[in-house]
Amino acid sequence: MSTHDNGHEAGHDVVVHDGDALPARFENPGFEKHHPRMGDLDEGANKKSERIVVGLFAISILGTLFFLIAYFAWPPGTNAASMRRSNVALGLGLAFALLGIGVAAIHWAKALMNDHEKAEERHEQRSDDETRAGAIEVLKDGAADSAIGRRGVLKGAMITALAVFPLPIVLALVGNIGEDWNIGQLKHTMWKKGTRLATDPLGRPVRAADVTIGSVWHIIPEGLEKQEHPLDEKAKAVVLLLRLDPRDIKREQGEGWSYDGIMAFSKICTHVGCPVALYEQQTHHLLCPCHQSTFDITDGAKVVFGPAKRPLPQLPITVDDEGYLVAQSDFHEPVGPSFWERLK
Amino acid sequence: MSTTAAPTRTERLAAGTADYLDQRTGLGAAVKTFARKIFPDHWSFLLGEIALYSFITLIISGIFLTMFFVPSMNETVYHGPWASLDGVQMSEAFASTLRLSFEVRGGLLMRQIHHWAALIFMAAIVTHMFRIFFTGAFRKPRELNWLVGFTLLILGLLAGFSGYSLPDDVLSGNGLRIADGVALAVPIIGTYASYLLFGGQFPGQDLIPRLFTVHILVVPGLILALIGLHLFFVVLHKHTQYPGSGRSNKNVVGYPLFPIYVAKAGGYFFLVFGVIALMGATMAINPVWNYGPFDPSPVSAGAQPDWYMLFLEGALRLMPGQAEVVIGGFTLSLNIIVPAMIVPGLLFTGLAIYPFLEAWVTGDNREHHLLDRPRNRPFRTAFGVSLLVAFFILVLAGSNDLIATHFHLSINDITWVFRFLLFLGPWFAFWVTKRVCLGLQRKDRELVLHGHETGRIVRFASGEYIEVHKPLDAHERWIRVQHDGIRPLEIEPAEDSRGVRRKGYRIDRVRQRISKVFYEDRVEPVTPAELAAAHSHGEHDALAAGDAHAEVTAGVGAGHASDHRDELAADARDH
Numbered sequence: 001m002s003t004h005d006n007g008h009e010a011g012h013d014v015v016v017h018d019g020d021a022l023p024a025r026f027e028n029p030g031f032e033k034h035h036p037r038m039g040d041l042d043e044g045a046n047k048k049s050e051r052i053v054v055g056l057f058a059i060s061i062l063g064t065l066f067f068l069i070a071y072f073a074w075p076p077g078t079n080a081a082s083m084r085r086s087n088v089a090l091g092l093g094l095a096f097a098l099l100g101i102g103v104a105a106i107h108w109a110k111a112l113m114n115d116h117e118k119a120e121e122r123h124e125q126r127s128d129d130e131t132r133a134g135a136i137e138v139l140k141d142g143a144a145d146s147a148i149g150r151r152g153v154l155k156g157a158m159i160t161a162l163a164v165f166p167l168p169i170v171l172a173l174v175g176n177i178g179e180d181w182n183i184g185q186l187k188h189t190m191w192k193k194g195t196r197l198a199t200d201p202l203g204r205p206v207r208a209a210d211v212t213i214g215s216v217w218h219i220i221p222e223g224l225e226k227q228e229h230p231l232d233e234k235a236k237a238v239v240l241l242l243r244l245d246p247r248d249i250k251r252e253q254g255e256g257w258s259y260d261g262i263m264a265f266s267k268i269c270t271h272v273g274c275p276v277a278l279y280e281q282q283t284h285h286l287l288c289p290c291h292q293s294t295f296d297i298t299d300g301a302k303v304v305f306g307p308a309k310r311p312l313p314q315l316p317i318t319v320d321d322e323g324y325l326v327a328q329s330d331f332h333e334p335v336g337p338s339f340w341e342r343l344k
Numbered sequence: 345m346s347t348t349a350a351p352t353r354t355e356r357l358a359a360g361t362a363d364y365l366d367q368r369t370g371l372g373a374a375v376k377t378f379a380r381k382i383f384p385d386h387w388s389f390l391l392g393e394i395a396l397y398s399f400i401t402l403i404i405s406g407i408f409l410t411m412f413f414v415p416s417m418n419e420t421v422y423h424g425p426w427a428s429l430d431g432v433q434m435s436e437a438f439a440s441t442l443r444l445s446f447e448v449r450g451g452l453l454m455r456q457i458h459h460w461a462a463l464i465f466m467a468a469i470v471t472h473m474f475r476i477f478f479t480g481a482f483r484k485p486r487e488l489n490w491l492v493g494f495t496l497l498i499l500g501l502l503a504g505f506s507g508y509s510l511p512d513d514v515l516s517g518n519g520l521r522i523a524d525g526v527a528l529a530v531p532i533i534g535t536y537a538s539y540l541l542f543g544g545q546f547p548g549q550d551l552i553p554r555l556f557t558v559h560i561l562v563v564p565g566l567i568l569a570l571i572g573l574h575l576f577f578v579v580l581h582k583h584t585q586y587p588g589s590g591r592s593n594k595n596v597v598g599y600p601l602f603p604i605y606v607a608k609a610g611g612y613f614f615l616v617f618g619v620i621a622l623m624g625a626t627m628a629i630n631p632v633w634n635y636g637p638f639d640p641s642p643v644s645a646g647a648q649p650d651w652y653m654l655f656l657e658g659a660l661r662l663m664p665g666q667a668e669v670v671i672g673g674f675t676l677s678l679n680i681i682v683p684a685m686i687v688p689g690l691l692f693t694g695l696a697i698y699p700f701l702e703a704w705v706t707g708d709n710r711e712h713h714l715l716d717r718p719r720n721r722p723f724r725t726a727f728g729v730s731l732l733v734a735f736f737i738l739v740l741a742g743s744n745d746l747i748a749t750h751f752h753l754s755i756n757d758i759t760w761v762f763r764f765l766l767f768l769g770p771w772f773a774f775w776v777t778k779r780v781c782l783g784l785q786r787k788d789r790e791l792v793l794h795g796h797e798t799g800r801i802v803r804f805a806s807g808e809y810i811e812v813h814k815p816l817d818a819h820e821r822w823i824r825v826q827h828d829g830i831r832p833l834e835i836e837p838a839e840d841s842r843g844v845r846r847k848g849y850r851i852d853r854v855r856q857r858i859s860k861v862f863y864e865d866r867v868e869p870v871t872p873a874e875l876a877a878a879h880s881h882g883e884h885d886a887l888a889a890g891d892a893h894a895e896v897t898a899g900v901g902a903g904h905a906s907d908h909r910d911e912l913a914a915d916a917r918d919h
Contacts, residue, residue, distance in 0.1 A: 029822050031590035076452070091622065106615065218641060232546070292755055306661075344673055
């Protein structure tokens with residue numbers, strides 16, 4: 001039951017100022033008059049509404065039939081046009097089947113069903129004091145029956161047992177879920193001294209002579225597809241190869257890491273790891289399309305704008321006896337996004 | 345239909361079934377209690393229903409999809425009707441998505457329905473949540489249900505993100521790469537979190553099967569259970585209602601469940617499903633065959649996540665990179681931690697705890713079943729709008745590259761503008777919204793005290809002109825005066841009568857200060873005494889239409905000048 005602290009609500013006891021005839025608050029004026037609908041007054045309008053509802057259900061049935069016919073009549077086929085036709089026909093059939101039912105039911109409710117509002121009483125959520133006392137009583141009885149209060153050791157043993165029993169499951173899960181948990185893998189890629197730079201995705205080695213000034217090459221290490229997990233290796237090892245006019249290069253990350261203006265940078269953004277794939281030829285900027293970190297490759301790929309902090313690591317390269325571009329070593333720092341122990 | 349007393353065959357069958365069930369379950373009592381349960385009617389109550397029905401649509405279309413989707417990262421070579429990818433190496437997940445789209449009849453439709461339904465599900469959850477927020481429906485006794493709803497929002501985000509990544513296309517793969525980058529940025533345990541997620545290095549072999557289990561079992565199971573709890577609370581508390589004539593805190597006014605809401609809500613399910621089917625039929629979404637299978641190397645420009653993840657993307661884009669620091673050899677990527685964890689953490693925590701904060705500073709422990717008109721709670725409304733503005737600025741920031749290419753603007757300039765807007769926008773929105781709310785409340789007072797302007801200008805015998813105002817009827821007035829005028833908390837003094845410092849005074853001071861921020865600027869509802877006072881000096885309200893006064897046509901400016909005339913008239917009579 002309600003208590004008096006709800007009492008000043010609308011429609012109930014009205015607080016009166018002392019010495020003043022007017023109440024402190026307005027009173028709820030009670031329900032407004034019901035406005036009859038057209039169909040409540042006119043039998044013809046009522047019949048018309050009924051016919052509309054019947055018509056809407058009929059549209060739904062037609063929609064379903066259309067879907068069934070379309071399913072057999074227009075298979076997806078093998079070209080884009082036939083796939084689109086199949087999808088549109090099936091979808092429209094289903095949509096009409098559903099919308100017909102929906103609109104019919106709602107129109108029925110609004111136009112034909114009794115529209116007189118009804119009121120229901122609310123009660124406070126709180127149980128009354130008697131019930132509360134009763135609840136406490138039964139809990140006390142239960143506790144007394146178990147005598148848990150007097151058996152301290154038993155209680156301790158039970159709580160400990162319950163607390164530690166999930167450990168086997170947690171241990172087995174945590175032990176396996178990260179494979180070998182060898183996080184050192186993040187610090188190395190498959191590039192090593194002498195690995196040839198190959199085109200992505202075909203894997204053809206690149207000759208220094210083929211790299212013209214101003215061109216950009218998407219590079220993978222040769223032999224990538226023979227790795228145990230090629231995608232894992234590729235996710236770390238992809239490289240962008242560019243050739244600048246050597247006079248444009250202001251700074252490199254290491255002495256002799258480029259070959260005649262040809263430079264190789266990790267393609268994995270140092271922000272959160274998207275491939276940095278957009279090259280602006282006029283400004284010599286590399287732009288990450290995900291979060292717009294911008295790197296100036298004439299200046300050691302340092303960040304000139306955006307959310308990344310560190311330059312893209314440079315891969316030291318040279319040429320082998322046959323004129324192919326090869327790595328001098330692995331990257332000198334971990335590639336990709338920062339992580340807690342990256343410098344350890 | 346039978347007109348005789350003897351029951352028809354159908355009636356006998358129904359009675360028999362009912363008897364069978366009731367003898368075994370006591371179903372009769374439940375039917376008697378719930379069949380005619382009253383629910384109030386308002387369009388804004390349909391937002392939550394959209395969320396529910398789009399979830400059912402998700403389950404129906406989702407079950408269809410699981411029959412054909414292969415959650416595996418094993419490599420395979422595609423051969424099928426989509427010629428441009430013929431012979432391309434890809435994961436089985438991607439290949440099965442192509443088969444599902446091109447070879448399963450109705451498969452593409454179901455995929456598109458599923459994706460559109462997910463977008464609508466999230467949109468409905470967010471708008472429903474803000475309806476609850478702006479009308480104060482989260483107040484006692486519904487705070488726990490607010491938390492249930494809040495958890496559903498988080499689960500919805502999880503369901504969306506895990507499902508979006510399943511086809512293993514290059515676009516969602518880059519989304520996962522970003523998720524990996526964010527996981528790596530977590531201090532101390534970040535690297536292990538990434539390994540835990542991917543089962544080793546990114547991308548690994550485990551992610552798609554793991555996401556599949558999360559997406560079709562764990563998250564939807566939790567969502568279903570919590571929807572059950574959410575609706576149980578609605579029935580337990582009975583639905584809130586907007587204030588109005590005859591509606592009070594102690595009743596619920598509306599229509600019975602059977603038949604009105606069986607028809608309306610049932611019909612509404614078909615309507616929601618139907619609209620989503622229409623979208624699936626006519627609007628292409630996530631055409632993964634154009635993106636290609638996942639490969640860590642390529643990426644497309646102008647790539648956007650689904651709309652509900654855009655705010656995170658925007659936050660990541662806005663944060664300047666200088667924030668990354670190295671402390672004692674350990675890297676702390678504040679340029680990722682702040683936008684991807686701290687900013688959303690603050691937004692979401694603020695949303696989750698708001699009901700408790702508001703109750704605390706209002707000093708309010710009554711039950712509330714009547715909704716607030718947003719204008720009557722200027723601080724809350726302004727706070728909600730500023731949260732939304734912050735959210736939308738982040739969404740726009742997540743689309744800064746598209747804004748740049750569409751409007752030919754510099755991406756750097758846009759980013760800088762958003763960096764400032766993120767701080768100025770919410771503040772400005774708060775200020776404007778609060779002023780608008782207070783203005784609307786004043787307008788309510790004005791209407792109650794002086795009535796509607798009629799545009800009828802009357803000249804008295806003395807030569808005085810007034811505009812006749814039509815008083816509000818009791819129903820019109822009630823909606824404008826029914827609310828409580830809430831004042832800042834008053835606290836007990838720091839020292840009691842014997843000059844001893846009171847315990848808990850300091851926390852009371854904090855509470856009072858926040859309470860002032862909430863309620864210092866306010867407009868109180870009109871009281872009967874104020875209305876009587878307004879009438880006694882403005883008798884023109886009572887002028888009958890047929891009075892023998894000369895009437896002149898009201899000019900355009902008549903409305904503006906009427907207040908002034910009221911005062912003049914009152915002054916004149918005082919002399």
